[in-house]
Amino acid sequence: MVHVSMAVNGRQAAAEVDPRTLLVQFLRDHLRLTGTHVGCDTSQCGACVVHVDGEAIKSCTALAVSCNGAQVTTIEGLAQSGKLHPMQQAFQDNHGLQCGFCTPGMIMAAVDLVNREGPNLDEAAIRHGLEGNICRCTGYHNIVKAVAQGAREMAAMPKAAE
Amino acid sequence: MSATGIGASVKRTEDIRFITGKGHYVDDINRPGQAYAYFLRSPHAHATIDKIDTAAALKAPGVVAIFTGDDIAADKVGGLICGWMIHSKDGSPMKAGAHPALAQGKVRYVGDHVAVVIADTYAQAREAAEKIDVAYGVLPAAVDTAHAAASGQPQIHDVAPNNTVFNWHVGDKATTDAAFASAKHVTKLDLVNNRTIPNAMEPRAAVGDYDSGTDTITLYTTSQNPHVARLVLSAFIGLAAENKLRVVAPDVGGGFGSKIFIYAEETVCAWAAKKIDRPVKWTAERTESFLSDAHGRDHVSHAELALDANGKITGLRVHTIANLGAYLSTFASSVPTYLYGILLSGQYDIPAIYCEVDAVYTNTAPVDAVRGAGRPEATFLVERIVELAARETGRDPADFRRQNFVKSFPHQTPVILAYDVGDYAKALDKALELADYKGIGARKAASAKNGKLRGIGISAYIEACGLAPSAAVGSLGAGVGLWESAEVRVNPVGTVEVLTGCHSHGQGHETTYAQLVSSRLGIPLENVSVVHGDTDKVQFGMGTYGSRSGAVGMSAIYKALDKIEAKAKKVAGHVLEASEGDIEFKDGKFTVKGTDKSIDFGSVALNAYTAHKFNGQELEPGLKETAFWDPTNFTFPAGVHICELEIDPQTGVTTVDRWTAVDDFGKLINPMIVEGQVHGGVAHGIGQALMEAAHYDGDGQLLTASYMDYCMPRADNLPSFKVETIETPCPSNPLGIKGCGEAGAIASPPAVINALTDALGHEDVTMPATAQVVWRAAQKAVTKRAAE
Secondary structure, eight states, X not given: XXXXXXXXXXXXXXXXXXXXXXXXXXXXXXXXXXXXXXXXXSSOSOTXXXXXXXXXXXXXXXXXXXXXTOEEEOGGGTSBTTBOOHHHHHHHHTTOOSSOSSHHHHHHHHHHHHHHHOSXXXXXXXXXXXXXXXXXXXXXXXXXXXXXXXXXXXXXXXXXXX | OOTTSTTOXXXXXXXXXXXXXXXXXXXXXXXXXXXXXXXXXXXXXXEEEEEEEOHHHHTSTTEEEEEEXXXXXXXXXXXXXXXXXXXXTTSOBOOOOOOOSSOOSEEOSTTOEEEEEEESSHHHHHHHHTTOEEEEEEOXXXXXXXXXXXTTSOOSOTTSGGGEEEEEEEEOHHHHHHHHHTOSEEEEEEEEEOOBOOOOSSOOEEEEEEETTTTEEEXXXXXXXXXXXXXXXXXXXXXXXXXXXXXXOOBOOOOTTTTTSOOHHHHHHHHHHHHHTSOEEEEOOHHHHHHHSOBBOOEEEEEEEEEOTTSOEEEEEEEEEEEOOSSOOTTGGGTTTTTTGGGTTTXXXXXXXXXXXXXXXXXXXXXXXXXXXXXXXXXXXXHHHHHHHHHHTTOOHHHHHHHHBOOSSSEEOSSSOEEOOOOHHHHHHHHHHHTTGGGHHHHHHHHHHTTOEEEEEEEEEEOOBSOOOHHHHHHTTBSSOOOEEEEEEEOTTSOEEEEESSOOSSSOHHHHHHHHHHHHHTOOGGGEEEEOSBTTTSOOOOOSOTTOIIIIIIHHHHHHHHHHHHHHHXXXXXXXXSOGGGEEEETTEEEETTSSOEEEHHHHHHHHHHOOSSOTTTSOSSOEEEEEEOOSSOBOOEEEEEEEEEEETTTTEEEEEEEEEEEEOBSOSOHHHHHHHHHHHHHHHHHHHHTOXXXXXXXXXXXXXXXXXXXXXXXXXXXXXXXXXXXXXXXXXXXXXXXXXXXXXXXXXXXXXXXXXHHTTTOOOOSSOOHHHHHHHHHHHHHHHHHO
């Protein structure tokens, strides 16, 4: 067993874990943060996307120990003081989700996309930016609309809200 | 129309938990003291199991128990069932081979369940499984759909000679043959409907939990129909009496058919939890989903269409071989028969149809319903051959369809179904206009200038939904009735809980059902809660599939609301001191006709429970009603989808450029949700047409068992969609709903292939039309064009 410690959604979390524990297992099984999902075992589907030190990663592909000392944000930590993040709100406004399983990863990936590429994203840029996240329900049409709205509204957000 | 009433695009109330990570899926459930199950699966497509030695594995760290088929047999756990009896044309019943939850003596596909290892952690169970020594006697495998029934093929089930499950037929052979004998033109087409894997994003999962104090098993499972699961697990598999078995399907991350069925894994988890008196949890790895979720489609067909001199279709003759995999899954037999053969009239007035279906076993995963189930296969066949017939006879494909459409209703087809209502030409004309069909020539020319090939393809589909009139499906072999139930519970302060047997796994019932109830009772949307997915809460129900949760599920709620209103009027009469017949109910208020005496819905509810104003012996206190709705007919959603795409002949890359859909779903409850259903269905169908295929090699190894090998449509593979509707209300249910969940997946594959073949100068392509397939066809087309 190894000691692992990180800040998750602004709270310090520590545990003794099997060294092979993946970040997603640490979040789901140890911290019971079950909003981060596992949809595949080959880092393809993106349901497990979280932010580590401000950047999106697939948490099924990182060992928990490799995130020792990191700042981790999961879907549960995106809303601030009871107010939805604009990207979360945009997904509801645009019917950008159906079964909800891919949604946490999709939202975390979308926030990261805007953080990286800025808020002025055309449809092609959004579609390209989301190709690491699979959704079977929506056909992506409304996800693309949601991300466009979320991007616009993130631009109007005070900086460093995440 | 109010802001939250029927017809309003109300934002979904269930979204909040999903966008904040507070959804509650099966893998999020953890029971105190739970152990974890790992299934040892067959690496061979076909083999005898000569010996299983578990001694070393049992000694591995953390192992609690290991069970095999012998243990299942010793406990008399019944086999998995197929709930729809099909009779062959000679009258004999289908040949259903035994389907034990853990293999007994033989494995029949890669992924078949050989043993279950239960340990303190999942990693321990997985590691211990590697120590199980199985002696297999490897047999040759029958894999190929077209040849599975040929002589000399390996025999998969002793009860099914020539691997044949049934030889079914529908329609009249003699009249159809006569139509062909007098035909002016006959179009012939061979088609393969490619095998796909459903791929709900949430892998299947189960937690079995046994309470020895009450001798009750609770099974948390990823199910579209928890009551059907309980019925099968109790009455057929025999795990426990129904009153001692609770099945809970909480939030479920997509189904697309794959979570209708009762599988080995959840059966074993529920059984083993009692056996070891400890909760047992299993969650599929994605590769397990590929190997063991029921697959879809997989037809090989030959079709012939007869035309007279005027281009009128006079007959359709079809022969299909349907691959059902290694075992019959829960509804497998109904898919290539009563969800396929009887849809072959499409939107057309065809006087004579004859269809034969040979269903075969192969050493592959079971095949069952996937989004559309049978109807996509029928639509693909009809819309490909109709397109080809138009081209062969030099007619415009749109005009040819319009000429042959059913134009008067009701319309009795020669293959059982009686279409109730529709306006097929209206949908076609609207779609042609939205797609700028007239302008395609100029756009083709523009593409050609850039060295690209542009094509346009039409698909005019029909589906039979709203499954289904119980007596009708019973006469066709269904083992269950397909009504739906509803319970409306009004609380003393006027808030309402609606209990439904229709599970929601993305369809948005918590919003749409609340729209119906709130608008009918005149109460705010947030005062209505929708309860589903738990057999301890909802008495019984048939679940969600076949686009039934609106047409059938909401009709049951509507009927229960009728009863609520009738009872509430009685209570209001007592409170307002008027006769029940003088009470009117409108906008949430009960009024004595012709007076200003009124009382609101909440006050009536309170009076119903205080029972101070009426005699409790003459009028029962309380306000709670139940209804069962059994439809009188299927519903018939129909519409036209048009695909426009561009091919780069140098690379074979196909870009779907425009998608136009005009659907007739009858009355819409929430247009936003309906459009979302169409988007998802179309994407699924484009996936089948261009990307997705389950590939088995000759030995029965699944080559496409991960997202690195099985190509799922991603955001950058698809366009945005233009989706509109027309409306002919369904006459057989009170809300006029037809259903919308499967339409996109049914309509889209032939639209894509018709567009591709249009772009390729009629060169045929098979699905999935990957870049390689298209490139080869494009090279042929270019060569052919050069030669002309």
